[in-house]
Amino acid sequence: xxxxxxxxxxxxxxxxxxxxxxxxxxxxxxxxxxxxxxxxxxxxxxxxxxxxxxxxxxxxxxxxxxxxxxxxxxxxxxxxxxxxxxxxxxxxxxxxxxxxxxxxxxxxxxxxxxxxxxxxxxxxxxxxxxxxxxxxxxxxxxxxxxxxxxxxxxxxxxxxxxxxxxxxxxxxxxxxxxxxxxxxxxxxxxxxxxxxxxxxxxxxxxxxxxxxxxxxxxxxxxxxxxxxxxxxxxxxxxxxxxxxxxxxxxxxxxxxxxxxxxxxxxxxxxxxxxxxxxxxxxxxxxxxxxxxxxxxxxxxxxxxxxxxxxxxxxxxxxxxxxxxxxxxxxxxxxxxxxxxxxxxxxxxxxxxxxxxxxxxxxxxxxxx
Ligand SMILES: Nc1ncnc2c1ncn2[C@@H]1O[C@H](COP(=O)(O)OP(=O)(O)OP(=O)(O)O)[C@@H](O)[C@H]1O
Ligand SMILES: [Mg+2]
Numbered sequence: 001x002x003x004x005x006x007x008x009x010x011x012x013x014x015x016x017x018x019x020x021x022x023x024x025x026x027x028x029x030x031x032x033x034x035x036x037x038x039x040x041x042x043x044x045x046x047x048x049x050x051x052x053x054x055x056x057x058x059x060x061x062x063x064x065x066x067x068x069x070x071x072x073x074x075x076x077x078x079x080x081x082x083x084x085x086x087x088x089x090x091x092x093x094x095x096x097x098x099x100x101x102x103x104x105x106x107x108x109x110x111x112x113x114x115x116x117x118x119x120x121x122x123x124x125x126x127x128x129x130x131x132x133x134x135x136x137x138x139x140x141x142x143x144x145x146x147x148x149x150x151x152x153x154x155x156x157x158x159x160x161x162x163x164x165x166x167x168x169x170x171x172x173x174x175x176x177x178x179x180x181x182x183x184x185x186x187x188x189x190x191x192x193x194x195x196x197x198x199x200x201x202x203x204x205x206x207x208x209x210x211x212x213x214x215x216x217x218x219x220x221x222x223x224x225x226x227x228x229x230x231x232x233x234x235x236x237x238x239x240x241x242x243x244x245x246x247x248x249x250x251x252x253x254x255x256x257x258x259x260x261x262x263x264x265x266x267x268x269x270x271x272x273x274x275x276x277x278x279x280x281x282x283x284x285x286x287x288x289x290x291x292x293x294x295x296x297x298x299x300x301x302x303x304x305x306x307x308x309x310x311x312x313x314x315x316x317x318x319x320x321x322x323x324x325x326x327x328x329x330x331x332x333x334x335x336x337x338x339x340x341x342x343x344x345x346x347x348x349x350x351x352x353x354x355x356x357x358x359x360x361x362x363x364x365x366x367x368x
Contacts, residue, residue, distance in 0.1 A: 003306045006084040006117060008048055008335040014074040017043040017068040024222035027361035028080075028339045030331055034345040035365030041341035044365070045121065045310045048339060049089050052119035052308060054100050054110055062092045079117055081305065088117075111154060116145045120296045122217035122314055126288050134265035136250050144209075144295050145201050148232075148302035152201045159194040159261065162187055169257045174255045184248075192240045195261045199235050202264060205298075206231040213294035220325050221286050221292075224268070226271035229291070233264045285317065296335075306336030313341055315348075324355050331357045 007028040013019040018040045033041045049057045056065055066073045072093040079086045089101040099105040107113045128136045136335070146153040149246050166187040173179050210229050217227060235243050239262075247259040268275040268287065275287055299307045309330060330338045342348055345362065352360060 003300050003304055003336075004261055005336050006081045006305050006308060007080070008308065009078040009080055009085070010053065011044075011051060011078075012074075012076040013044075013047050014072075014076075016047050016073045016075060017065060017067060017072040018045065019047075020067060024363060025115070026337070026339070026363070027359070028337055029138060030340065030357070030360035031247070032345070032348055032360055032361055032364045033339060033341045033365065034343065034348070038342060039257065039365040041365060042123070042312050044363075045123075045312050045341055047075055048077075048308065049119055049121045050090060051075050051079070052117040052130075054090060054098070054113055057121045057123065057310075058125065062098060063094060066092070066094065069251075081117065086117075088209075104186045111150050111157075113152065115150065118147050118299045118305060119310065120225050120292060120299065120307050121310040122289065123312040124290045124314075124316070126292060127284070129288060129291070130268060130284055134263070137266040137268075138262075138264055140295075141202050141205055141264075144298065145205055147203060147299055152198065154251055155194045155197045155294060159191065162190045162259070163193065163257055163262060166191060170251055171255045172259070179252070188241075188244050190305065191257070191260060192244055196240050198261045199233060199240070199264075202233070202261070203231055207267070208295050208298055211300070212297045213290055216293045217286070217290040218257055220290065220329060225277075226269075227271065227287060227290075228267075228269040228272075230267045230269070231264070232267050234259045234260065235261060243274060281317065282367060289314065293329075306334075309335060309336065309338045315342055315344075319353065324351055327351065327357055331359065 008026055009024045009028075010023060012021075012023045013022050024044065033044055035041055044166075046056050046058050050065075052312075055062070059065065068136070072090075074093065075088075075090045077088045087101075087103055089099075091099040091101075100110070100113055102113060102116070129140055142156060166184070169184060169187060173184075189244070206229065213229060214227070223298055228322075243259050250258050268291075269281050270287070271284060275284060279287065296307055296309060311330075314326070318326075329335070330340075345364065349362075352358075
């Protein structure tokens with residue numbers, strides 16, 4: 001079965017970061033957003049991400065997205081999926097609730113919207129997946145799975161809420177020098193139920209992701225010796241409830257929940273050693289690109305739709321052969337709409353010509 005197409009035809013930004021008001025019309029295949037530093041290339045890419053995911057890929061605070069000195073922002077996008085045009089609108093005014101409209105219909109819950117327009121963004125910030133804390137790697141799993149499972153997203157939200165409640169309870173036990181077994185059990189059971197579901201999804205994700213990751217790695221970079229990804233979890237092989245029961249004393253002392261899926265991690269390895277410690281910059285970059293493109297493939301397989309691919313500044317430090325390999329890959333039929341930012345318009349133009357890639361559009365920033 002071939003995947004159906006998805007493309008943002010046009011996007012209108014009002015008070016979105018450095019844009020006061022601007023409309024961009026896009027090609028359904030490759031878009032090259034070019035211009036000097038600071039002109040708004042990343043911001044435009046992030047706005048495209050926003051219109052699919054109803055949040056920024058760069059910041060979790062919607063207020064940061066509003067253009068300095070203004071009090072609201074608006075994004076309006078025409079998105080074509082399987083030859084049907086949709087109109088997406090996101091509005092946010094300081095101190096008010098964010099509004100998401102699909103075809104003029106207000107979405108009551110974010111979960112009702114997310115996943116309709118799958119999207120993968122690759123940015124220099126992805127490096128935090130390697131150098132950052134386990135929270136970054138959990139977020140990677142969460143973002144991926146949430147796009148194809150509403151159940152996952154709602155269980156995750158439930159888990160996080162109950163986790164906070166259980167932690168508050170443990171703190172109150174300590175402060176008030178009391179212990180209420182039955183009350184703690186209520187929260188533990190809720191946590192275990194949601195945690196089991198989340199853990200199963202994450203295990204499945206890694207199981208599906210790893211072979212695709214190896215394949216993509218081989219495809220672009222010719223060779224995948226020794227790269228590995230494994231799911232590292234307290235509760236993976238064990239009985240979840242037993243793990244929680246065994247940790248109870250520790251939890252009471254620490255005044256917080258010490259075990260569970262909120263401590264999960266992904267081990268990223270090169271030749272059996274942590275990638276973070278042993279990988280060269282090039283190897284790390286290669287690893288990340290393959291990981292994110294594997295995420296893309298997985299989303300495509302699960303959604304039956306080619307996600308929107310947003311590539312921010314990925315060519316930096318890559319040699320021309322690798323850049324050409326990436327261009328050939330993303331211009332193939334396996335990929336749908338692709339938006340790429342770069343500062344070097346001329347060099348990119350030459351590369352595209354040399355590789356006989358014709359279906360692209362330049363979007364130069366800086367001139368209106
Ligand atoms: N909330 C905001 N209001 C107004 N301007 C903002 C806001 N947030 C960021 N900016 C500005 O937007 C400008 C463009 O940033 P952006 O990161 O998109 O540039 P870029 O074209 O990607 O540059 P580079 O080539 O260096 O990556 C910056 O000058 C930044 O200060
Ligand atoms: Mg940028």
